[in-house]
Amino acid sequence: MSKPFSALPAEEGESAADDGPSSGLRLDIDGLVSELRALRVHSLQTRSRIGRPPKLPSRKALAGIVDGLSAAIFPNRLGAPELTDEGLDYFVGHTLDRSLRALYDEVRRELRFAANLTPETQSAGLDAEAAATVKGLAAQLPKVRDLLDRDLRAAFQGDPAARSIDEVLVCYPGIVAITYHRLAHELYLRGAPLTARIIAEIAHSSTGIDIHPGASIGGSFFIDHGTGVVIGETAVIGERVRIYQAVTLGAKRFPVDENGNLIKGGARHPIVEDDVVIYAGATLLGRITIGRGSSIGGSVWLTRSVPPNSYITQALAQSEVFTAGGGI
Numbered sequence: 001m002s003k004p005f006s007a008l009p010a011e012e013g014e015s016a017a018d019d020g021p022s023s024g025l026r027l028d029i030d031g032l033v034s035e036l037r038a039l040r041v042h043s044l045q046t047r048s049r050i051g052r053p054p055k056l057p058s059r060k061a062l063a064g065i066v067d068g069l070s071a072a073i074f075p076n077r078l079g080a081p082e083l084t085d086e087g088l089d090y091f092v093g094h095t096l097d098r099s100l101r102a103l104y105d106e107v108r109r110e111l112r113f114a115a116n117l118t119p120e121t122q123s124a125g126l127d128a129e130a131a132a133t134v135k136g137l138a139a140q141l142p143k144v145r146d147l148l149d150r151d152l153r154a155a156f157q158g159d160p161a162a163r164s165i166d167e168v169l170v171c172y173p174g175i176v177a178i179t180y181h182r183l184a185h186e187l188y189l190r191g192a193p194l195t196a197r198i199i200a201e202i203a204h205s206s207t208g209i210d211i212h213p214g215a216s217i218g219g220s221f222f223i224d225h226g227t228g229v230v231i232g233e234t235a236v237i238g239e240r241v242r243i244y245q246a247v248t249l250g251a252k253r254f255p256v257d258e259n260g261n262l263i264k265g266g267a268r269h270p271i272v273e274d275d276v277v278i279y280a281g282a283t284l285l286g287r288i289t290i291g292r293g294s295s296i297g298g299s300v301w302l303t304r305s306v307p308p309n310s311y312i313t314q315a316l317a318q319s320e321v322f323t324a325g326g327g328i
């Protein structure tokens with residue numbers, strides 16, 4: 001067993017040169033490399049990935065790609081500051097071309113990873129599939145822009161502190177999160193779930209808003225403040241929905257198979273119909289339906305469907321638990 005990775009004294013018989021604060025540091029790098037190699041090989045073997053494993057999509061590259069696509073969608077506000085009206089279309093075209101070509105590389109990596117192909121293996125079929133995925137996303141960019149315009153208006157109209165739509169675009173974390181989500185969702189639908197998930201986690205890291213790319217979200221959607229919001233994979237959200245910080249649209253239970261393994265997939269998150277408001281800290285669990293026009297109060301814990309135009313407070317939610325002695 002090699003020595004732990006820490007500041008080690010000079011070995012007996014060695015003299016440490018007095019050339020800096022780490023002059024007495026002696027590390028068994030060769031031993032560490034050997035141990036890490038053994039663990040890496042064991043991990044690959046347990047996942048049936050022998051030899052050189054395929055590369056994953058790059059989180060760093062995808063962050064730049066989404067920034068580029070966002071700039072192409074909103075060039076006047078998110079593009080280069082020196083842009084003129086004459087150069088706007090050139091900027092959009094150049095940025096789209098560069099970003100979509102880079103996205104093709106990342107989607108291609110995902111498909112090759114899923115097929116367990118080594119870096120040297122050629123696959124024209126997967127290359128064509130990656131190209132079709134990126135072309136499909138590109139064709140949806142005008143629709144994404146239209147949805148985001150509606151989201152921006154909803155945020156401006158729903159927040160008295162907002163002074164302009166431009167302020168909402170460049171300042172509001174909820175808009176960052178939904179921008180990333182709308183792009184990631186298109187990739188998710190087109191067979192690139194890992195690339196989509198990485199994009200979602202980039203937004204999660206920067207905003208504190210966790211939206212799974214599988215979630216279906218209608219237009220005029222507004223997340224106010226946003227920190228701590230969680231929206232699960234199979235959640236369905238209608239038009240003109242507004243939610244506040246720390247809201248969870250989650251699963252109620254996680255069934256397992258006969259071997260104790262978690263059963264993947266299945267509709268397990270809430271359906272939120274049009275014109276619903278969900279206030280801060282509310283937790284909605286399971287495949288329940290929140291009827292159109294309802295308001296869910298702050299800190300409510302809800303595991304049952306409610307009809308349209310309901311107004312649910314903590315007291316009303318609690319009364320369900322203690323009816324006829326239930327829960328006592």
